[in-house]
Amino acid sequence: MSLFDSRFFTTADPKVDRLVFDIPAEWWSRLYEYAWASRFADPRDTALDAACGLGHHFKYFLGKACREAHACDHSPTIRIPELLKQGMRKAFGDPVGDLLEREGYYDAVRFRQADITDLPYEDRMFDKVYCLSVLEELGPEKMRQALGQFARVLKDDGLLVLTFDYPLIKIEDIEAAAAPLGLTFAGNVDPVKPDNAIYSDRWKLWCCRAVLKKREQPRL
Template sequence: MLTDDHAAWGHTTSTGLGFTTGNVVDAHFAACADAYRTALDLAGLHRGWHVLDAGCGSGTFLPLLAERVGPQGRLSAVDLAPENAALAGRRVRQELPGGGSAPPADVRTGDVLDLPYPDNSFDAVWCANTVQYLDDGELPRALAEFRRVVRPGGVVAVKDLDAALLTLRPGDPFRLTDFFRHAARVPGYAHQLLRTRDLHLWLRRAGLTGVRQQTLLIEHYAPLTPAAAHFYGLATASVARQALDSGLPEQAWAPLLTPEHPAHPLRSPDAYISEGNVVAVGTVPPDSP
């Protein structure tokens, strides 16, 4: 799970995984909140269900999950970083949209590769922005765990970023694509961020049935909201540092190191940045052990 390149991305939790601290996870949610809600809608969750948020991070999805399962449902959540699990436990009680009644919620520290729950514990697993941290050997293990803890006929839904759809303008529209292709030449985080549109294949190989997948293009353009400007300023600075360290042209990347740089594309009146989010959903078969 932890590859050598994570430190370069910054914003690491106690797990050492890049871009997992609550402040940066919350910043991304704030920038893309409407798209996050749309992604969750694709999971097909039902009121009254018991849902596990696997790799819950700081708990940004928990209020939305609570809204969908309703007060008669139940929520469980697990995250590898103890500080994130603690934050998530507070969030589900304090931030339910509309001020409604929250369902019972249990938040724990734990590993998606070895979930601390018995077989058939849940009606569904929701896993968002987490499989990007699993290498090609770990991803099947996590999906096997999701299948194990979901009842036959229940749902496994996985959402993650597709870095192949990252575009920053004005300027070279392939600047971010070229960086990820360059970085993904060796196993690590960049490779895993380019694997996302194959999630439907991984779910099928895990034995899930009725697999469906949809990719959502998230676009931000000038004038950017403060939330979008904040998050993508952080994200592009992280990529720029790595691009320069790996020998990519300074002229293309140096302006991205500082969001306030006058030549940063996000400061342009024609600013545009996009990303892709993939949601893959499958059903645990009736004969599942």
């Protein structure tokens, strides 16, 4: 199976329990999402973690894995360094806080407060845009707006790396919203839920992944 396939995560997929720092075991899908999404990072990339979350790991990983890493979130805390640092220490403990400061992870990421339906970035700025387990929190119209913004800020050969919870969002929903925006799947697509799809008993959810790219425009 290809890294670019859009499908359900399964128990046969690789998973990690640490990305910069330990991933809480109760973050049931992140173990798989981070293992997969991190494989797209390239040291030549300018990358965006869209709706990055205050306590999530991925933006810090991108900060050291990519040439230039940006992260945005709707919370105003994201643009106040001391509040962000205090929050990380409160959530994950002083050892994690010390690690992030000592190793320069905060300085490696360019933080901005932003709504993903109205991104404050230039057109064609990013090689990769990541949006992990966020789209299910939006309604259909806001999801379409967010995908439109991702398409706008992606370079013409860039990739959009998504994860989302099923059945709140289906792969078919992504395809229907993305196609009019000039986005198409980068690899094979399998919308069928396999028997070994990862599942949360607590939330009654499965988790999917998708990779999209801009549709090639015909040369005149």
